[in-house]
Amino acid sequence: MHPIVEREQLSPNVVRLVVEAPRIAKVRRPGQFVIVRKGPGAERIPLTIADNDAGAGTITLMIQAIGASTTELTNMQVGEAISDIAGPLGSETHLLKSGHAVCVGGGVGTAVLLPIVRALSQAGVHVTSVIGGRSREWVILERELRELGDVVTCTDDGSYGRHGFVTEALKDLLEAGGVDAVYAIGPVPMMKAVSAMTLPYNVPTTVSLNAIMVDGTGMCGGCRVTIDGETKYACVDGPEFDGHKVNYQELSDRLTTYRTFEQQALDKLGACATTEVKA
């Protein structure tokens, strides 16, 4: 069992949980993830490890409530325990050693980006984080990122920071020159747009792919993605890949496989939640 020792609501649908997982806290590397199973009968959900404290034996997970299972996880409170956390899984991030990195985060992707920004900053790389959301309340982790480098915030509605998409802010940075690498994590269309933008500037771009998976060890093949025309497994070969080589169309498409089922599960959960409130 993995007790939750800290919980923080970061945005209307993103929650930060600090949970006990001593062994994983000791050995995890930036870019790696865990598979979380809330309890008996629950789904196995891949979540990036946002942070770790080897001394305290804890890891930090940032969870966006999208479907029924993630909603149930974000509803968990301090004192409750997650029954299974397996990992750390995936390959670690290939980090730039020196120079200037631009890290682009969209929505909960910003949380996945944080450990990479931290590792880059610790290695002495100059980091500019470009983070965005629909409006002010969806922009997360700005304070943490500011401690590690420059931050540009963007909102779609202009309610905070720069008005517009993260790609527009990125374009200005690329035009100004001196960008050695880009790390982009967020919704698939955003990673696709970032990769398309960096290509003509010939700036190496790393993206993190949130494919559907069961085991996280290469056993199911459900997370297969096409990289440069070749099938790879996001769980073991990734989750990070060269953004210029990803078949985004296929990834977006495969992510919709269970959309009907997910909607039904969410409706059912909504119905239960309502019932509970009434009772």
Add this chain to the structure above:
Amino acid sequence: MTDPASPVPAGEGAAPAPKPMSNKERMTIERVAMPEQPGDARAHNFGEVNQGLTYQLAMLEAERCIQCPKPFCVDGCPVRVNIPRFIKFLRDGDLPSAAESLLSDNALPCVTGRVCPQETQCEQVCIRNKKGDSVAIGYLERYVADWAQAHLDELPKADPAQTGRKVGIVGSGPAGLTAAGELAKLGHDVTVFEAFHAPGGVLIYGIPEFRLPKDIVQAEVDRLKGEGVKLELDSIIGRTYTIPELREEFDALFLAVGAGLPVFMNVPGENYKGVYSANEYLTRVNLMGAWSPDSKTPILHGQRVAVVGGGNVAMDAVRTARRLGAEEATIVYRRSANELPARAEEVHHAKDEGVRFEFQVAPIEVLADENRWVRGLKCVRMELGEPDASGRRRPKPIPDSEFTIDCDLVVVAIGTKANPLLTGSAPELKVNEWGYLVTDEYGMTSMPGVFAGGDIVRGAATVILAMGDGKRSAAAIDSWLRGEWPPAPEANLQKPEKKAAVAAG
């Protein structure tokens, strides 16, 4: 146990023995039939197909064994169960002794009594098979094993002297669990590491409920835990811990991680929505419980399902598809019916359940609709060509024979291969060109004190062959721990089974 298979009349252990039969009388008894759920009913439920023998049927079948002085059946068994001995106890109505006898030879008899291909092992070499039908050894094993599981408190508790030596076992599938049981019996301190949240490996994620109920696997695991075996779940060796780390903590290791990576067909369209590896399809249904409508794990319910492959895994997948509501479920196999690697019983069960077979057919492309959902499997017909290096005639495509199987789900069950996750964490472990671990005649890898067995050594094979490896390796590990190395020739180290190229099951 939910298994209804063991209705033993009260006090049967004390039943007075009737006058023994002569062998001539025994030879006149016909082999009993396994009670089965009817095909049309079971094609729509996940209840166990084979219902198990009743007490009367089991006693009748036990009388058929003529107790050969030199029993071939024992040689035919990869874990060398002393078959005539447990059958004799059963025949005498002494179920506790039958159970004790069986459990001392076989760590997972409820499992092997259900999934072993007895017809090509013990039963094939049974003397009665020469003229008529062999003794139904598998049915009797299952009967005694299920009785044992339901009456554990009537069996003597093993209490071996503890040696204080620690053994780490990686993987809780049939090889790992067997080795764990054997080593615990010898008094070693055994810890089994499992990557998933539940123990059992392929017994849990792969073999479906209707063939091997999951509470039976759990009961076998619980029994081993009662014998002192410790389990560490959610532990991926190669990620959570490395082999060198474990090697420091344990006096010996046994690597039994299986051959976990799915093999795909490598044809266009394979990444469309509605193409599963058999591993993913079966794991969702079995381990994650998607067979139940209340499950939180999604599964695609195909109306017309094509399963590519002809092994036991393919049969499991196609029969699962029927149970999940497929009106049409088809096996697509590139050779003929005679070459099907699946057990005869599985093929027979699949046919009874309305599964279609397309023989000598090879897929060349997966077709999809405008939303990239599978709508068909484009295939070509095959004929047998010249014999290949293995002596088997190699199938080759017939020109202009292309056709399409309409389907909305494709499950690829053409095999699995080694997962490099574990071996990659210890470069000093020698692997062969396919990534399988190389071991010596005692099952030891290139790292001293690190042994390996099951599919990660032999390639995808069967549950019982993996268990044989587990048992042999346990004996070797025991010798290693006692400092008797190499093991004495008379040690309980039977020669390894030949590496069989059959599908997992």
